[in-house]
Amino acid sequence: MLFLVPVICFSFLRPVLAALRNVTIDDTYGDPDTGVQFTYAPAGNWSLGQNCTNCEAHPDPAYTYDKSWHDTTFFPSLDTAPPNASVSFNGSAIYVYCIVYHTTSYPNNYMDLRFLIDGEETGNFNQIPTGSTEIDYNHLVYKNSSIPHGVHTFTLVNGQPGGQAALVLLDYMTYT
Ligand SMILES: *[C@@H]1O[C@H](CO)[C@@H](O)[C@H](O)[C@H]1NC(C)=O
Ligand SMILES: *[C@@H]1O[C@H](CO)[C@@H](O)[C@H](O)[C@H]1NC(C)=O
Numbered sequence: 310m311l312f313l314v315p316v317i318c319f320s321f322l323r324p325v326l327a328a329l330r331n332v333t334i335d336d337t338y339g340d341p342d343t344g345v346q347f348t349y350a351p352a353g354n355w356s357l358g359q360n361c362t363n364c365e366a367h368p369d370p371a372y373t374y375d376k377s378w379h380d381t382t383f384f385p386s387l388d389t390a391p392p393n394a395s396v397s398f399n400g401s402a403i404y405v406y407c408i409v410y411h412t413t414s415y416p417n418n419y420m421d422l423r424f425l426i427d428g429e430e431t432g433n434f435n436q437i438p439t440g441s442t443e444i445d446y447n448h449l450v451y452k453n454s455s456i457p458h459g460v461h462t463f464t465l466v467n468g469q470p471g472g473q474a475a476l477v478l479l480d481y482m483t484y485t
């Protein structure tokens with residue numbers, strides 16, 4: 310009889326623990342559970358990084374998630390609207406990862422990101438490159454673990470009108 314108590318507790322706890330899990334949405338291959346993909350706008354401003362011959366950034370695909378990433382530069386003098394990438398998810402936390410250079414040319418990885426949840430700006434990430442030649446893979450640029458549970462749209466916006474030329478290499482996003 311004494312052994313019944315822990316067995317009962319464990320069977321009650323199990324479904325609760327199993328309910329929280331992480332799903333990773335790749336920039337190119339999308340959400341493995343739902344098939345949902347990132348939407349890139351304007352589509353022509355984004356390059357499939359691993360296939361891009363005229364991009365200045367050529368990170369090692371082996372260190373990237375699913376050997377893929379998306380590359381865009383906002384040129385304030387040429388582009389009226391900053392490029393963005395959006396995706397929907399059902400969850401309560403998100404973690405957004407980029408590949409980050411620190412060089413000032415080829416590529417100049419000045420970064421000026423803004424993050425929106427359901428159209429509301431909730432965060433940003435800025436970098437003035439130091440000149441270091443190290444490349445950071447799996448660089449967390451935005452985390453939010455206090456999102457009301459449910460279906461939401463996440464948007465990353467690269468650069469702002471009147472700002473400087475800004476580069477981003479988007480690799481993947483994880484949601485809980
Ligand atoms: C999801 O991933 C984040 C970032 O790695 C981690 O902090 C968190 O504990 C993970 N959550 C679950 C439920 O595995
Ligand atoms: C994303 O870019 C498209 C095309 O420029 C624009 O219509 C849309 O409003 C932008 N979305 C956000 C959230 O900035």
Ligand SMILES: *[C@@H]1O[C@H](CO)[C@@H](O)[C@H](O)[C@H]1NC(C)=O
Pocket residue numbers: 351353354382384387388
């Ligand atoms: C970005 O997209 C806009 C709208 O399609 C286009 O006018 C502009 O030339 C593009 N910029 C670059 C750098 O490709």
Ligand SMILES: *[C@@H]1O[C@H](CO)[C@@H](O)[C@H](O)[C@H]1NC(C)=O
Pocket residue numbers: 357360
């Ligand atoms: C990217 O390159 C791979 C391998 O060369 C090819 O299979 C794929 O179709 C290319 N994708 C696009 C969108 O060009």
Ligand SMILES: *[C@@H]1O[C@H](CO)[C@@H](O)[C@H](O)[C@H]1NC(C)=O
Pocket residue numbers: 399400459460
């Ligand atoms: C979102 O996820 C929760 C918990 O997993 C589930 O109960 C709910 O039905 C999902 N909502 C949608 C619209 O898929």
Ligand SMILES: *[C@@H]1O[C@H](CO)[C@@H](O)[C@H](O)[C@H]1NC(C)=O
Pocket residue numbers: 426431432452453454455456457
């Ligand atoms: C997380 O997202 C919610 C909206 O879903 C927002 O109210 C909150 O400020 C965000 N927190 C962070 C740290 O970005």
